[in-house]
């Protein structure tokens with residue numbers, strides 16, 4: 263897809279609903295669509311909508327081996343609820359070998375830890391895929407605020423962000439109106455949930471991602487920073 267075509271699509275999708283963007287993506291890419299999900303509370307509206315508007319999409323879960331057990335349970339529950347086609351990926355070395363070779367890499371070098379456990383497996387998952395749907399929102403981080411609905415990754419995959427203009431409040435409303443479940447740790451103060459060693463509970467007034475990598479100058483895992 264050429265830059266002019268990306269511009270045209272972004273103009274066309276300005277103000278369009280998530281349902282309309284997903285319908286286009288499904289017609290355009292069908293089974294070659296991949297959706298990434300971290301299976302936390304914020305993931306639920308997109309998974310709910312994908313199950314209706316792009317039901318053949320492959321859902322990728324990057325299983326770092328560091329997730330909370332509650333996240334794994336929540337993922338399995340959502341897979342049943344929405345009949346999701348989930349593919350799990352782990353680091354190339356495999357969990358056991360990773361721990362033997364790197365130990366607590368998340369403490370010494372979280373950037374490399376995220377690269378090995380998330381970025382590289384996603385690159386593998388996207389090989390052969392034509393398009394990747396991500397649930398990022400502008401109100402989450404500065405990098406995400408500057409995103410477009412349709413982008414092209416460095417590897418040439420079309421990245422589609424149909425939730426970009428949603429707010430945290432809209433997510434809450436959607437979950438309530440559709441009687442959808444929330445991650446079990448939400449009530450314990452975990453507003454945004456990633457790997458257990460890199461996620462802390464926060465107060466309700468904090469920014470959604472204030473509990474992520476709190477000891478480091480790091481707000482992104484790297485999945486959304488190579489555009």
Ligand code: SF4
Pocket residue numbers: 326328367368371372373375376377379380456457458459460483
């Ligand atoms: S979030 Fe933490 S544990 Fe998970 S991959 Fe990144 S650095 Fe490693």
